[in-house]
Amino acid sequence: MSWMVWTLPTAGFFSAIAIILAGMTVWQYFSPSIERKGFLPISTTRGDRLFIGLLTSAFLHLGVIGFTEFHVLVATTVSVVWVGVLMRWG
Structure with missing residues (x-):
């Protein structure tokens, strides 16, 4: 690389x-996959939930880097948990 x-x-x-x-x-x-409705207000497939999770994780990282003094691993940990919750129950 x-x-x-x-x-x-x-x-x-x-x-x-x-x-x-x-x-x-x-x-x-x-x-x-089949579409299902979880806690999100729309019916989604696994791919939809992955895309939403990656997108929100990117914004979370940008927010942590731009507006806080937290280490980026804090954002990564929160993002991994968020994507896991979203994939399971979203």
């Missing part, structure tokens, strides 16, 4: 997202 001059955390972040997307693709192939 030296051609992009990425730092290790950046490369790890994008690699993790690629692995998650590949895993979701395999999961969808073997077990097609």
